[in-house]
Amino acid sequence: MRWNGLRMVVLAVASALTLSGAFPTGSDAADGVPVRFAARVSWVAAQTMVVATDDGVAVNIDLSQVAQDEYQRLAPGARVIVTGALGRNHIQASSIESPEP
Numbered sequence: 001m002r003w004n005g006l007r008m009v010v011l012a013v014a015s016a017l018t019l020s021g022a023f024p025t026g027s028d029a030a031d032g033v034p035v036r037f038a039a040r041v042s043w044v045a046a047q048t049m050v051v052a053t054d055d056g057v058a059v060n061i062d063l064s065q066v067a068q069d070e071y072q073r074l075a076p077g078a079r080v081i082v083t084g085a086l087g088r089n090h091i092q093a094s095s096i097e098s099p100e101p
Helices: 003-020
Strands: 033-045 048-052 058-062 079-086 091-097
Touching: 058 079
Parallel strands: 058 091
Antiparallel strands: 033 048, 033 079, 048 058, 079 091
């Protein structure tokens, strides 16, 4: 599924939860929706990483809440599992795991 398609699904779910009263209202209603997906590292610089999903979609990852030892040795092409929350234009990562030993 392409990133825009994924975002549309997440926004639809967030809208449904907002209408049911289970989710806060406002323009940032989709922010904070949990996500977990596999991808390949494109690049890492400071506290930002860009990964590519299996369908080639580039995703911006904010690493500011992740321990540096979880990502400091990652090289381009490394397979990772990103866990975090959907932000406006990025994923706020809470962990970066390497499924490869």
